[in-house]
Amino acid sequence: MKYLYTFYAEERVMESGSEEQMSDALARWSAFDREATDAGVMIACEPLQPSGTATTIHRDANGVRTTTDGPFAESKEQLAGFCLLDCKSDEDALEWASKIPIQLNAWIELRAVLDLSQYGYESATLTPAAA
């Protein structure tokens, strides 16, 4: 079962780190990446550029589309990155959440993906076993 982990944090805090903190963080992330890859759970994991680089397309109930600069939610905490992991169970997924090496004031939301096979479809995302 695939789980999406989305990370939310204050960008001000993320940008205030020293160079040393930054290189420590990168080392922790690459260790996490290696561990998840070796365990066969890693599908994708990406940090995102700051929310200032976001573009949002809104579509109202009548199908009218508008495009605006900026993120979907103008909140203090912004989506900062995500991981998509292939876990055995909810417990396993929570265990991996505890290993995600975020040290800042942040939140990780994790949620299982929809199982499309009940509708006769298949996800196009390659799992580690198939990749």
Next chain:
Amino acid sequence: MKYMLTLFGPEGGMEDASPEEMKAEMDGWAAFSQETVDKGAFVAGEGLQPSSTATTVRIPGDGGERSVTDGPFAESKEQLGGFYLLECKDLDEALEWAKRIPLRAGAIEVRPVMVFDTP
């Protein structure tokens, strides 16, 4: 450059859909996904289970213990419902894909991923 397209919208709405309506909805998504695969843009993409199934882990910035709560990070009317991670040559291409995502109502946030120069 990879772009993350996060899809937000009101939850539900398909509970009373007939099997035919459900199939039409799913076919639309499958066709879109297949086209991104065929054009070499697709990296990953998934719909998510409802936000009521979400678990949120709070990480205090002071190195304190993490706490776990049921429910999504934000209790808002529009929730994260899915995403596509697409390889595009630029933002314009990412926006072209985003405009064609068969989301009935809601919003799609498009953002480039961060690239680090690692040895």
